[in-house]
Amino acid sequence: MDVYPPILIKDERHGLPFSKGLMAQSFTATGLSPARAYRAAARVQDELRGRGVTEVALDELHAIAARVLTSAAGADFARRYEKLREISKLDRPLIVLIGGTTGVGKSTIATEIAHRLGITRIVSTDAIREVMRGIFAKDLMPAIYESSFNAWRGLRVPVPHGANPVIVGFREQTAVVASGIKALVERAVIEGVSMVVEGVHVVPGYLEPSQFKNASVVQLLVAVTDEESHRSHFYIREIQTDGTRPFEKYRANFGNIRLLGRYIEDLATERGIPIVYSHQLDRTVAEVLELVVNAVIREDDERGMSHVLPAEGGE
Secondary structure: OOOOOOOOEEEEOOOOEEEEHHHHHHHHHHOOOHHHHHHHHHHHHHHHHHHHEEEEHHHHHHHHHHHHHHHHHOOOHHHHHHHHHHHHHOOOOOEEEEEEEOOOHHHHHHHHHHHHOOOEEEEEHHHHHHHHHOOOOOOOOOOHHHOOOHHHHHOOOOOOOOOOOHHHHHHHHHHHHHHHHHHHHHHHHOOOOOOOEEOEEEEOEEHHHHHOOOOEEEEEEEEEEOOOHHHHHHHHHHHHHHOOOOOHHHOOOHHHHHHHHHHHHHHHHHOOOOOOOOOOHHHHHHHHHHHHHHHHHHHHHHHHOOOOOOOOOOO
16 A cells, blocks of 8 residues: 655645645535545545645645646636635635525525535524514514514504505514624624624615625525425425424415515615525525625725725826
8 A cells, every 4th residue: 555645735824734635625615516526636636646746835736726626527616616715815704694585595505605615603584583582572572573474463553554564564673683683793793703694684775785894795685486486495494394394384474475575676676786596506506606706806806906006197
């Protein structure tokens, strides 16, 4: 059995041993399956050993990795790998806000996106609402004690003439929960921790990404256009949660859920917030990832340009 000396990765600060497992993990972040990612990482290792090197510069290693990815999986995966590398160099936290009505797959998408971006903190707005229920008595804030699609039951004021009570109740609940989201994001920015926040209360207009100066904040919406596909999500969720989130509850309120979806999507369109239409999970996750990465890189370029002083004029 051949015994190979360790290959050290050299950068400006230190040298670490090359790890095929870590390389494979970085490849899976591009959307490559674990098996294909491991085989590609093994090819990178084989190339290094074939050269007989014991040290490799970090930039050279990434160039080899991108070339191997192009050959093994295609240019799209290699391009995504390069973009994810750029994201990893950020000197500020990344906050991803994922909204959308109930049952469009937000939590699943959020988990996948967090994993691929190396983010360990994921927060649901339902969890924020639950914490607020423990702080504020029902008599004080009755709207937060109802589901988002039934928040109208907790309204304490008359609904304006011509207004839809489902929308009015949802807006009141969202205004309360949005204050909790804002506080949570502000804390993450202070700590310098990246985070993904998902939930129906991530509504365009209630939280302005531009107000968080020391972070990259990307907001987007997930939607499902086909009603039958949307309805099937609740049936699947009931099975996955062993009945703790019963299909019948959501089926009975499906009209309200769809109504809120259209309302949130209209707000997103008005404010230029991107909407990702969910169909097949892998494709949707890839689209969301591409959107987030491109937004951050574009922002990084703009920040860099803002530090470049214009050339002095004069005669």
